[in-house]
Amino acid sequence: MLGAVIGDVVGSVYEFHNTRDYSFPMFSSSSNYTDDTVMTMAVADWAMKCKAAGETAYPHQLLEECMVKVANAYPCPMGGYGGKFRLWLFYPQSLTDDTTGKPAVRRCPYNSWGNGSAMRVSSIGWLFDTLEETERVAGISASITHNHPEGIKGAQAVAAVIYLARTGSGKAEIKQYIEKRFGYNLNESWEHLHQTYRWDSSCQGTVPQALIAFLESKDMESALRMAVSMGGDSDTLACITGAVAEAYYQEIPSFIADKVLSLLPEEFLSLLKQLADGAYASCYAKYIAGYTPAKNREYTPTGFPR
Template identity: 30%
Template sequence: MTTDRRTRALNSLHGLALGDALGSQFFVPANRDFLTTRSLPPGPWRWTDDAEMACSVFAVLARSGHVDQDALATSFAEHHDFDRGYGPGVNRLLRLVRQGGAWRELATDLFDGQGSWGNGAAMRVAPLGAWFADDLAEAARQAALSAEVTHTHPDGVAGAVAVAVAAALAADPNPPEPRDFLDRVLEHVPPGRVHHGVRCARGLAHVPSAEIAVRELGNGRNTSAHDTVPYALWAAARNLADYEQAFWTTASTGGDIDTTCAIVGGIVATHVGAEGLPKRWRELCEPLPAWAV
């Protein structure tokens, strides 16, 4: 069954927010045993900055049909909730944008002019990939534009490109097998550490052990794009038809759990649709904000 781009992107957004919200629960010490037993912690589950920023990506696409960088920066700043777990650099950037600062200069100046190579642009971009699923090159181009609003380092941009292309591929009712899936992603990811990591993930596509994959690829512990995106794409490619299995595979290895699960959730939900998200999980998850949908 084919779906229109708005529906695809909204499905992805729901899956992203659900992965983010449930994943974030395992940072609470009292809930860590639930991860070991693969059982659900008590709700409600509140999503973090991952989903909040993804809501802006979706809202801008729904309004304009493409990434309007100025509109995206404004939306990020207007809806920025400090208590959602933003990193210090983005907290400062969005506060200054609200005060009239120029986002292009602020984003470029991060980390002594290197720009951020964090995983923040990748964590929010899956709905964009779902939106542009009919054109992988355009998905990559629009993902780069969305990343540059906060992450100008080439690796930060590449992480967003990789996730967006993966989400676009996931919209195919008959997606490629994991190794071919990751090959297709690599066609659009520029050279650098993210590309290298995804190539390593491609080499591990036949390996069933998440622990082995994490040892080689990372799990977001350093919150960089290159130690987050490769493992998330490995987990998504191997579990594309099963949201629940994809989540537990991703979460079980620790690291930046809310972000890796947001990325995987957004990709997998593009494939399985809203009906493929566990009903009980959705009931426990904080609803998306009215301004976004």
């Protein structure tokens, strides 16, 4: 899961100021976590609480509580919360209930196919014993908001790649499974995407591209560079790519891990440590074990509504 956070931070300054430069500066004074990281933490908190309680249904009510709680604690992260999701979090009465066509009386899914479901799912890929269970819970995590088939598929595909990568599958096997199971075209080259890709916030316009960056990479750093230098929704592309690259390569350059950890609030570090302690020999355990957060680190709002 640290890989997802790293990708988010690395891509954060390029989300609205895209770069095509593969050799872009990895960090700047403005680099920070965005809503991608905040909601990644919410999903991880939910999934780990359900597992600890022996819960098998993975209820939406608890996930909603986790999402709303962390959003209220971090109401304006860098870049802000997107579109309808911001309404879902803070102004649910502004939504329409798709099942009735009337104003919502509580938070309800809004048939989104956006990439928000895929950006927040990385912990699910680490927590379960089977691919079937991984995909099932990933689908539940998406459907609380992104109940469109593409929104669910995007989350399931990312979680599935993480599961396959961490359990020893090779890139050819991963590619074949994702193409057959989810129908994504992973045959475009990164070079072509680097020249032609444009902003796309949909799952179907983000997840395959992020996976191609991973498939053509040689290590964690090159995966992040390929994702960000495609342009588009840079923080989310790199968040997804970083999550799967971490699981596959099982190695994060120390200078990258140290920088990102130094930016995170204590409660996010605690969730990362909890996952590292409880998941399957999570490869970032060595970075988080014994990490002492800087004293008096405070949350500073840097985002804006969008």
